[in-house]
Amino acid sequence: MEKVIAGYSVDVTEEGYLTNQAQWNKEIAWAIAKEIGINELTEGHWKVIEFLQKDFAETEKMPTIRRVKNAGGIATKELYALFPEGPILKAAKIAGLSKPVSCV
Template sequence: MEKVIAGYSVDVTEEGYLTNKGQWNKEIAEAIAKEIGIDELTEGHWKVIEFIQKDLAKTEKMPTIRRVKNAGGIETKELYRLFPEGPLLKATKIAGLSKPVSCV
């Protein structure tokens, strides 16, 4: 379905995940973040978002929380602090990626 986020018309799933990552930009990221309760994207948030985007492009697999820690150097505690109540779900949504399907 189509949705207007930060003035851009983008394609999203019913849960609000972008389906075309080519439509993503930082303004959209900020608008999605606000919508899911993160008022401001700090340097820490961007570090997570950029790692997930890069790692997915490199490995073609959505990184797990464990991988964000081991390969991305972001401690799990920090990840939960930045994106409370569902860190990967939130971070991937803000990053314009699909919803993660892993159990871990």
């Protein structure tokens, strides 16, 4: 389905995850973050977002929290502070990636 986010027409799932990562940009990331209750994207947020995108591009699958901690060097506690109540779900959505299979 199609949705307009930050003035851009993008393809999304019913849950609002982008289906075409090529349509993603930082303006869309800001808009999605606000939509899900994150009012500011800090340097810490961008570190997580960039790691997810890089890891996904290399492995073609969403990294787990454990992988973000071990390979990304981002503590689990920090992840939950940055993206409360479902850090990988929220971070993946903001990063323009698909919904993680491991998340309900």
